[in-house]
Amino acid sequence: MDAVLEVENSEVPGIAVQCDLLLPNGHLQRNYEFDITDIGLRRRLVRRFYGILIVGYLSFTFNLKSNLVNPILQLQVACTLPCLELFLKYPLPYNFVVPLSMVLTVFLYTCFYIWRDWRRHGPFNYFVLLLSTLMGSFNRSVYLLNLVETHWVYIYPGILIFEILGLMLYSSQERFRFTQIRGISIICLIFGLFLLLAYRLNRMMEVFSAMACTVEAWYIIYDTHYMLCGRHGYNIGPEEFVYAACNIHCDLPKGMWRLMKMLFFSKIVEAVRMFRECFRTEVC
Known part of the structure; x- marks a missing residue:
């Protein structure tokens, strides 16, 4: 009984996220912390x-x-x-x-x-x-x-x-x-x-x-x-x-680098990792 009460009184991780997901369009209502809090x-x-x-x-x-x-x-x-x-x-x-x-x-x-x-x-x-x-x-x-x-x-x-x-x-x-x-x-x-x-x-x-x-x-x-x-x-x-x-x-160079990294360099890194795994993985 004490164990049950202890579990109920403890904070269960993930409850806040689950409650947000139960709201209408909860997954689309993400708010960001801005440097300027006043929206006006x-x-x-x-x-x-x-x-x-x-x-x-x-x-x-x-x-x-x-x-x-x-x-x-x-x-x-x-x-x-x-x-x-x-x-x-x-x-x-x-x-x-x-x-x-x-x-x-x-x-x-x-x-x-x-x-x-x-x-x-x-x-x-x-x-x-x-x-x-x-x-x-x-x-x-x-x-x-x-x-x-x-x-x-x-x-x-x-x-x-x-x-x-x-x-x-x-x-x-x-x-x-x-x-x-x-x-x-x-x-x-x-x-x-x-x-x-x-x-x-x-x-x-x-x-x-x-x-x-x-x-x-x-x-x-x-x-x-x-x-x-x-x-x-x-x-x-x-x-x-x-x-x-x-x-x-x-910020244009930084934005261009982020775009190039997303479209090209990430794919190249993924291909290199897949090729490297060929030396380690067993087929059967």
């Missing part, structure tokens, strides 16, 4: 640094009503679209430019990775934001002009701007959860509307060639999750929107 402050931060990203794609002043427009951002405004226009008028020798761009990008992001404090504190954070935006605009322009050498190349940054703007509008409410699948649904819906418009205008191939903008928009919400829930270890404050915008750019 957290989503306001997201809207602000998403606004900075949009400014980086535009060629006109975009007032975010949050003191973001300053001399550094005025220089950042003239990035992607004028860069595309310049390369359309003066084509580059891509066989020479692409390797040089890769070397410069690796060197620049290596410096940003080693000296991380530059992203957080002013005025260096504006300098990092400017350099990373210029490098991103240059690489994006070189990639796009390899696909389309007409003014339809503008459709890529245009769709990307609308996708990020849609994510900003969704983050302005606090009633519904902002999960990755809902963000991806917004991105695909906006791109689908542009495809429908392109079908009406008989420009399906030009718009379809800009499909990579959906991947870039998905990376933005993917890195936002990792950045705000502490997985990157940044511990971002509610007013550090410039720092967050810098991280979106500077």
Whole structure:
């Protein structure tokens, strides 16, 4: 009898998990611990640094009503679209430019990775934001002009701007959860509307060639999750929107490495382990 009472009074591991699983959609209601606990402050931060990203794609002043427009951002405004226009008028020798761009990008992001404090504190954070935006605009322009050498190349940054703007509008409410699948649904819906418009205008191939903008928009919400829930270890404050915008750019090598590791290197490691087991396992 004492043994039974002792078992009843003891904590049985796994009960809390089982109770959560009994709830409706309990396996889908996982909550993350964010550095910024207030959902209003957290989503306001997201809207602000998403606004900075949009400014980086535009060629006109975009007032975010949050003191973001300053001399550094005025220089950042003239990035992607004028860069595309310049390369359309003066084509580059891509066989020479692409390797040089890769070397410069690796060197620049290596410096940003080693000296991380530059992203957080002013005025260096504006300098990092400017350099990373210029490098991103240059690489994006070189990639796009390899696909389309007409003014339809503008459709890529245009769709990307609308996708990020849609994510900003969704983050302005606090009633519904902002999960990755809902963000991806917004991105695909906006791109689908542009495809429908392109079908009406008989420009399906030009718009379809800009499909990579959906991947870039998905990376933005993917890195936002990792950045705000502490997985990157940044511990971002509610007013550090410039720092967050810098991280979106500077986390790109880490995101590429994680993708390559998931798609290729994990399979290679699995194949090596299976081959190694051939020397140990007995058939019969």
